[in-house]
Amino acid sequence: MPTPNPISTPTPRLTRASAGARPPAPVRAVHLGLGAFHRAHQAVYTMADPDWGVAAYTFRNAELPRRLTEQDGLYTLQVRGDGEPQTRIVDSISRAHPGGDTDRWLADLASPDVALLTLTITEAGYRAAGNEDGSAIGRVLAGLRGRHRAGGLPIALVPCDNLPGNGSVLRDAVRNAAEGEDSGFRCWLEDHVSFVDTVVDRITPATTADDAVTAARLTGFDDHAPVVTEPFSEWLLAGEFPAGRPAWENAGARFVGDLAAYEQRKLWFLNGAHTLLAYTGPALGCATVDEAVRHPVLAALTESWWDTAARHASLPAEDLVDYRERLLRRFSSRGIRHHLLHIAVGGSQKIPARILPVLRAERSRQRLPEPAIAALAGWLIHLRDREVADPRADELVALARADDGARRVLSAIDTDLADDRELVTAVDDYVDHLRHSVRSNP
Structure with a gap:
C-alpha cells in the first residue's frame, strides 16, 4: 500500500x-x-x-x-x-x-x-x-x-x-x-x-x-x-x-536645525539618479535599478550625473563621496528588485525637483550636461511610447506627441528652459540616440 x-x-x-x-x-x-x-x-x-x-x-x-x-x-x-x-x-x-x-x-x-x-x-x-x-x-x-x-x-x-x-x-x-x-x-x-x-x-x-x-x-x-x-x-x-x-x-x-543641504543631497543624488535610470534604463533593456547600474552606459551616466550635481551641492565634498559610495552599494543590491517603470510614475512632479535645479545651474554656465539631457529625452520617449501614470498624463502625452514635443513638454514644466533652443535641440538629438539604442537592444 x-x-x-x-x-x-x-x-x-x-x-x-x-x-x-x-x-x-x-x-x-x-x-x-x-x-x-x-x-x-x-x-x-x-x-x-x-x-x-x-x-x-x-x-x-x-x-x-x-x-x-x-x-x-x-x-x-x-x-x-x-x-x-x-x-x-x-x-x-x-x-x-x-x-x-x-x-x-x-x-x-x-x-x-x-x-x-x-x-x-x-x-x-x-x-x-x-x-x-x-x-x-x-x-x-x-x-x-x-x-x-x-x-x-x-x-x-x-x-x-x-x-x-x-x-x-x-x-x-x-x-x-x-x-x-x-x-x-x-x-x-x-x-x-x-x-x-x-x-x-x-x-x-x-x-x-x-x-x-x-x-x-x-x-x-x-x-x-x-x-x-x-x-x-x-x-x-x-x-x-x-x-x-x-x-x-x-x-x-x-x-537637526536646517535640512536644506540634506534635502538637496537626497533629491539630487538618490532621487535624481533614480529618475535618470527610470527613463533611460528601459531603452537599454533594463527593468530594475540593480540591472541598470550594472550596465556600462547607464553606470557611466549615473556617475556623470553625480559629478554634475556635486558641482552645485552644499554639503562638503567628503560627505558627498561617502554618500555616493553608499548609494552605489544600495542600487547594486540584488536583494531589492526596484522596478524602473515604478520609479517613472509622476515625472511631472519628480523632474522639476530632482533634475531641473542642476540643469538650470549648468545652463547658467553655458554647459549642456549629458545626464540631465538624457533624463529629459528618456521622459519624452516614456510619454510617447509607454503607459503613463502621472497627474498630468493627458496633457503631457498630447504635448510629447506633437512635432515639437521636446519644446512643448519643457514649456509645461519650465518656460525658460523651453526657450533654450540649444537645450531643446540637444534633447531632440538624444531622443534619436536612445531610440537607436532601443533598436540595438530589442
Whole structure:
C-alpha cells in the first residue's frame, strides 16, 4: 500500500495572539497615506516607543486596511540585502482604516490624545486643491477644522514625501485651502499647528505574491500584508512638536536645525539618479535599478550625473563621496528588485525637483550636461511610447506627441528652459540616440 501523505499543519494567520505581540498601543499619532513606504519607515521608527500607537488611513485602497485589521495591525517587514532576508514583525499600527471611515478620521484628529499627523500622500497630493472632496489636503483641513471645534489643542503635521521644504509646502497648501474659513480658525492654524520639515530615505519596492510566501517561510505566519525594504533607512527632522512625539531617535532618527543641504543631497543624488535610470534604463533593456547600474552606459551616466550635481551641492565634498559610495552599494543590491517603470510614475512632479535645479545651474554656465539631457529625452520617449501614470498624463502625452514635443513638454514644466533652443535641440538629438539604442537592444 502507498504510504499516506502526512497531514500538513496550516500556517497560522499573523495576529497579535498568534505572534505573542503586545496589545495595541493607545493611538497618539495618525497617519494619512497607508502604504508600503509608511510601513517600512515611519511605522518602524514609531515601534521604538511602545507608548505610541498609530491610526493609519488610506483613501486609495480599501483592501489593505481590511487585511491589516484582520491581522490586528501586524505585518512582516523583510529587510533584503545580498543574503537571506531578515524579518521582523511591526506592531506600531494600532488601527487601519479605509478612506470611507470619515467619522473615525474626524474623531481621531479631534482627539486630545493625538499629538501628530504624519503624511505620505505623494508629491501630487500637496498640489491638489484642498477644498475638493476626497483630496488629501481637503481631508487634512477637515480634520483640523474638527480639532479646532473640539478645543483646539496643538498638533504637529509631519509630511514624509520627497519634496524640498515639505513642511513649508504642506503649510502653504493648508493655508491656501483655509482661505475661505473664519478668522478664528485661521488664527488657530497659525498659532497651534506646527509643520515639520523632513528628509526620508528607504527604498521600498512594491510587494509581490512571492513576498508573502517568503514571509511565511521565514516567520511561520500567514501574512497578507508583508513589506519588503532595504537595510538602509534615514529620517531627518526639523521643527516643533508642541504636544510631544515618539522617541524616534531610539530607532535612529536625527533632529537637526536646517535640512536644506540634506534635502538637496537626497533629491539630487538618490532621487535624481533614480529618475535618470527610470527613463533611460528601459531603452537599454533594463527593468530594475540593480540591472541598470550594472550596465556600462547607464553606470557611466549615473556617475556623470553625480559629478554634475556635486558641482552645485552644499554639503562638503567628503560627505558627498561617502554618500555616493553608499548609494552605489544600495542600487547594486540584488536583494531589492526596484522596478524602473515604478520609479517613472509622476515625472511631472519628480523632474522639476530632482533634475531641473542642476540643469538650470549648468545652463547658467553655458554647459549642456549629458545626464540631465538624457533624463529629459528618456521622459519624452516614456510619454510617447509607454503607459503613463502621472497627474498630468493627458496633457503631457498630447504635448510629447506633437512635432515639437521636446519644446512643448519643457514649456509645461519650465518656460525658460523651453526657450533654450540649444537645450531643446540637444534633447531632440538624444531622443534619436536612445531610440537607436532601443533598436540595438530589442
